[in-house]
Amino acid sequence: MIKSGITDSRSFPAVSIHGDLVITGGGLSGVCCAITAARQGLKVVLVQDRPVLGGNASSEVRLWILGATSHMGNNNRWAREGGVVDEILVENTYRNPEGNPVIFDMVLLDKVVKETNITLLLNTAVYAVDKKDMATIQSLHAFCSQNQTTYTLTAPLFCDASGDGVVGFLSGAAFRMGAESQEEFGEKFAPSAVYGELLGHSLYFYSKDTGKPVVFTPPDFALKDITKIPRFKTFNAQESGCKLWWIEYGGRRDTVHDTEEIKWELWKVVYGVWDYIKNSGNFPEAATLTLEWVGAIPGKRESRRFEGDYMMTQQDIVEQRWHEDAVAFGGWSVDLHPADGVFSEKPGCNQWHSKGIYQIPYRSLYSKNIHNLFLGGRIISASHVAFASTRVMATAAYVSQAAGMAAALCIEKNILPADIFNQYHIPSLQQRLLKTGQYIPGLVLQDEQDLVGKAVISASSELLLTAFPGATQVTPLTLSVAQLLPLDKGTVPSFTFQADAQENTVLEVALRSSSKPGNYTPDITLATQHIPVHPGHNVLEIQFPVELETAAYVFITFMKNPLVALHVTEKRVTGILSVFNSVNKAVSNYGRQTPPEDIGMEAFEFWCPQRRPGGQNIAVQCDAGIHRFKAANISNGIDRPTHQPNAWVADWNDPQPQLILTWSQPQQIRYIDLFLDADYDHPMESVLMTHPENVMPFCVRNYRIKDAAGNILADKKDNYQTHNRIYFAALVTTDRLIIELEHPSATVPAAVFAVRCYGGEVGQQL
Structure with a gap:
């Protein structure tokens, strides 16, 4: 036993970590x-004040992860974020297609502890900052509530990804809270005082059908008069989790220091809503439902924002401005909420989309006055x-990956975050990010260390897309639909398609393109063209008298009939999609965006894919063939579709697809990177939503790599990830690599975005 006598005072154990x-x-x-930083060789301390990882995506809050893909409800094609966040979302979709938030906790924890x-310090809150001087953090002080231990955490570099900016605040970093006026940055969408300057918190609940009647007795603190919530007439018994995003409050309060009071107001609303659903008599289908889970901490949207050497504005997003120091991209709508939240008479959100994704500059990722502080996440x-x-x-995760990579560059060169920009190290940072799969719009990987650049690249076959083989189905044109196809510059080829009609009619078919390269x-x-269609089966040929100035995706658009x-x-096929002029109310997509003239947003139509098993390609035939799937694409430095598929795709009928890399002299190879197609267009919401499959249909599952002598260097089965790294314990010396792949299925040919080969010494940091 442990026995201690009386003493004047005691202190908790103290641990120092560098x-x-x-x-x-x-x-x-x-x-x-x-x-990201750990994989570059940095010793990283990750301190988290909650018992689980994930923040708003964790089982404590249960918000799904989204970014530029926006529920597939905007025009941002192939826009899911790459690198580590892609790896996590693909992993979660494989292990957890049902969207169980507890399983997602496990996925995140598993990823972190493998590094x-x-x-990792869980349940540990930072409460103080020591500084070396006015502009430099020396250490953080933190306390773990579970082991009653205090920590002193020292490092040359710090990153604040705490959401509220606790380290930035305590260190004296310049920050803002609330909304700028329209005049400060010329932002026409800047909110008025009536709308409010801060987005509130949300708190969710889950229900479960028990199969037998369940009585609910509300707590005394529950909201009694549900009509205080203007949208109470839209309540239903089916919605739960983050579909209840609109249960929001707190935008008129201090969203940092008033969080506990805000939480109590949200609890009042949640239990009042459930009381209304269970006991009003308006929802007989709720008789057997029980309240399975209610959030104990709210999901925060907004608090402090910190000032870097560049402050992004509305114009950066809407105009899709280019930045020389771009390190990431965004694509979610400009999504403001009324500060009064659930008690507002206004719509729960006010979303306006840009025509495509936009760049995020590195200068926004570090503090302008605390010289060794990176800014991560939403701050x-x-x-x-x-x-x-x-x-x-x-x-937010995507920009944080860039911060992690920048930290590695700082340590290697013994410089500070701002020096990466000021001393012209941005190209090096960008190239290192691209190498990991972090797509940056407009940039191309140019890696002199990649041995593939010295190889002759060939393949057993290359898809020449003249038609989709096999049987077809018919689908009525109840929505306007377009086939998105990548074409070479020059004369647009003729196309043939098939249509069935009930009676004589005229079908309008248009050839469309995007005004900005890289947009969709x-x-x-x-x-x-206006094409007569007769009763029965029609085989129709169409020729557009158009010359394309550059290679680009075009839309063969069939208008609703x-x-x-x-x-x-x-x-x-990788890089081929059909899109529909449809509605997705979840992201304020009503087929067309028509903003008021005075808010600085653009008007345009939405053309979006359908989730599988829907969204079939139109059976278009192109006799000239579309030859944009060449083997050489694997070394072009772009690992997803942009203005072209940027992938090698094998022919449908190739019985054993192969990529062959041949060098004039033997090469010494330490590791190989393969980038496969885990479908960057699928948003992979992390919780609540069920996905149509746990492995993306375009993704090569099985492959083998052989050397010139036929020795098997790697034999991969059941792959589902985008990025595959094959590391050899001993250097492989060969003048040829043969990568044998299996088609993912009978309906999808094998495809590869990139192959990269590197030499190096044993133990070299990758």
């Missing part, structure tokens, strides 16, 4: 920053209006 980078905040942003360079340097887009979790908003009509049914195919 690392290269201390990250405060274990939400998705902190996790992605930590893993030997990360020291990056952005105005209130720009923050309305950059704040969402996948975007079909806002330019290049040509239009319920009298016509188009032939579609079950065949799918």
Whole structure:
């Protein structure tokens, strides 16, 4: 036994930990920053004040992760974020397609503890900062409530990914809270005082059907008069979890220091809503439902935003401005909420989309006055209006990956965060990010160390897309639909398609393109044809008299006509999609965005894919063939579709697809990187929503790698990830590599975005 006598005072055990980078905040942003930095060789301390990782995505809050893909409800094609956040979402979709938040906790924890360079401190809150001088943090002080231990955390670099900016605040970093005026940055969407300057918190609940009657007796503190919530007439018994995002409050309060009071108001609302659903008599279908879970901490949207050397504004997003120091991208709508939240008469959100994704500059990812402090997650340097887009979790995690990589560069060169920009190290940072799969719009990987650049690349076959083979189905044109196809510059080839009609009618078919390269908003009509269609089966040829100035995706657009049914195919190909002029109310997509003239937003149509098993390709035939799937694409430095598929795709009928790399002299190879197609267009919401499959249909599952002598160097089965690294314990010396792949299925041909080969010494940091 332990027995202690009387004493005047005692103190908790004290532990000191030194690392290269201390990250405060274990939400998705902190996790992605930590893993990125650790894989570059940094000793990382990740300190999290909650018992689980994930922040707003964890089982404590249960918000799904989204970013530029926006529930597939905007025009941002192939826009899911890459690198570590992609790895996590793909892993979760494989293990947890049902969206169980507890399983997602496990996935995150598993990813972090596998990294030997990360020291993880859970249930540990930072409460004080020591500084070396006015501009430099020396150490953080933290306390773990579970082991009653205090920690002193020292490092040359720190990253604040805490959401509220606890380290930035305590260190004296310049910050803002609330909304800028329209005049400060010329932002026409800046909110008025009536709308409010802060987004509130939300708190969710889950229900469960027990199969027998359940009585609910509300607590005394529950909201009694449900009519105080203007949208009470839209309540229903089916919605739960983050579909209840609109249960929001706190935008008129201090969203940091008043959080506990805000939580209590949200509890009043949640239990009042459930009381109304259970006991009003208006929802007989709720008789057997029980309240399975109610959030104990609210999900925060907004508090402090910190100032960097560049502050993003509305114009950066809407105009899709280019930045020389771009390190990430965003694509969520500019999404403001009324400060009164659930008690407001206004709509729960006010979302306006841009025509495509936008760049995020590195200068927004570090403090302008605390010289060794990176900014991660939602607290990056952005105005209130720009923050309305950059704040969402996948975007926040993406910029944090860039901060983690920048930290590695700082340690290697013994420089501070701002020096990366000021001393012209941005190209090096960008290239290192691209190498990990972090797509940056407009940039191309140029890696002199990649041995593939010296190889002759060939393949057993290359898809020449003249038609989709096999049987077709018919689907009525109840929505306007377009086939998105990548074409070479020059004359647009002729196309043939099949249509069935009930009676004589005229079908309008237009060829459209995007006004900005890399966008997928079909806002330019290049040509239009009106084609007579007769009763029965029709085989129709169309020729658009158009010359394309550059290679680009075009939209063969079939306008809505319920009298016509188009032939579609079950065949799918990397970099090929059909899109629909449809509605997705979840992201304020009503088929067309028509903003008021005075808010600085653009008007355009939405053309979005359908989730599988829907969204079949139109059975278009192109006799000239589309030859944009060449083997050479694997070394072009782009690992996802942009203006072209950027992938090698094998022919449908190739019985054993192969990529062959041949060198004039033997090469010494330490590791190989393969980038496969885990479908960057699928948003992979992390919780609540069930996905149609746990492995993306385009992803190569099985492959083998052989050397020139036929020796098997790697034999992978059941792959589902985007990035595959094959590391050899001993250097492989060969003048040829043969990568043998299996088609993912009978309906999808094998595809590869990139192959990279590297030499190096044993133990070299990758």
